Amino acid sequence: MNILLVHAHPEPQSLNGSLKDFSVKRLEKAGHVVQVSDLYAMHWKATLDVDDSTDRRADTRFDPSLDSRRAFESGTQSQDIAREQDKLRWADALILQFPLWWFSMPAILKGWVERVYAYGFAYGVGEHSDSHWGDRYGEGTLAGKRAMLIVTAGGWESHYGPRGINGPIDDILFPIQHGILYYPGFDVLPPFVVYRTSRMDEARFSGICDALGQRLDDLWKTTPIPFRPQNAGAYDIPKLTLRPDIAPDRSGFAAHIA
Numbered sequence: 001m002n003i004l005l006v007h008a009h010p011e012p013q014s015l016n017g018s019l020k021d022f023s024v025k026r027l028e029k030a031g032h033v034v035q036v037s038d039l040y041a042m043h044w045k046a047t048l049d050v051d052d053s054t055d056r057r058a059d060t061r062f063d064p065s066l067d068s069r070r071a072f073e074s075g076t077q078s079q080d081i082a083r084e085q086d087k088l089r090w091a092d093a094l095i096l097q098f099p100l101w102w103f104s105m106p107a108i109l110k111g112w113v114e115r116v117y118a119y120g121f122a123y124g125v126g127e128h129s130d131s132h133w134g135d136r137y138g139e140g141t142l143a144g145k146r147a148m149l150i151v152t153a154g155g156w157e158s159h160y161g162p163r164g165i166n167g168p169i170d171d172i173l174f175p176i177q178h179g180i181l182y183y184p185g186f187d188v189l190p191p192f193v194v195y196r197t198s199r200m201d202e203a204r205f206s207g208i209c210d211a212l213g214q215r216l217d218d219l220w221k222t223t224p225i226p227f228r229p230q231n232a233g234a235y236d237i238p239k240l241t242l243r244p245d246i247a248p249d250r251s252g253f254a255a256h257i258a
């Protein structure tokens with residue numbers, strides 16, 4: 001299988017750098033082909049702006065969505081964006097690996113998503129009708145591929161528990177797992193999270209690698225998070241609210257998981 005690992009940490013000798021190196025070795029040893037987009041090493045341009053297409057006219061108003069669509073459709077996207085889209089088309093699975101920074105992904109990785117997820121590629125795909133609101137949330141360009149997060153966090157596991165001060169980790173990662181990965185079609189596997197990173201020694205690191213190695217070995221066996229598909233009948237279209245008879249006692253993020 002082909003695996004794209006997008007890595008967002010500025011220091012190769014960091015914990016994230018070590019986990020990335022471990023993951024690549026483990027996956028290659030299992031016979032997979034791995035490409036790494038090491039965003040800091042690539043000097044990835046994080047901001048979405050007028051320079052993202054090669055034929056931008058200076059005298060017209062920049063529209064982030066429409067200019068993205070025009071560049072995608074006309075083959076005038078900047079090369080770095082097109083290369084990452086090719087990697088996504090090539091990949092059977094995507095791994096996003098990053099430290100939790102301010103309860104989300106580092107800005108450089110957010111910028112990878114904003115720029116690579118072009119209009120016509122990751123959104124604005126498919127027809128809109130009374131029963132089908134575009135190919136998204138379970139359908140889309142990246143349907144049939146798997147995705148997983150590898151995340152490290154300074155906070156303790158209990159801080160991210162059901163009643164933890166930071167909020168449950170599933171809630172914190174929901175915008176990434178549901179909004180960024182499930183939206184363009186990925187089947188999203190449960191995340192691999194390392195907590196309390198300041199308390200690391202060789203023994204703990206070794207145990208973490210064992211657990212991570214198992215998750216990587218099981219990449220094609222693990223059951224994805226059962227997010228509800230948008231166009232399969234659970235949502236009223238075009239309101240896009242869950243039907244009243246589905247999980248009537250639930251609201252918020254959890255309601256969108258079957």
Ligand SMILES: Cc1cc2nc3c(=O)[nH]c(=O)nc-3n(C[C@H](O)[C@H](O)[C@H](O)COP(=O)(O)OP(=O)(O)OC[C@H]3O[C@@H](n4cnc5c(N)ncnc54)[C@H](O)[C@@H]3O)c2cc1C
Pocket residue numbers: 009013014015016017018098099100101102103104152153154155156197198199200201202205
């Ligand atoms: C801007 C910013 C925002 C943050 N926001 C949050 C937040 O919202 N929530 C939160 O919980 N945390 C937050 N943190 C903390 C952050 O999540 C952790 O610092 C980060 O996850 C640690 O990952 P790292 O790769 O940088 O680890 P490192 O600091 O590189 O390493 C952590 C420990 O692992 C050890 N280590 C590294 N490699 C190995 C190895 N091969 N073998 C054995 N030991 C090793 C190191 O010696 C060190 O003790 C934030 C930090 C920053 C800088």
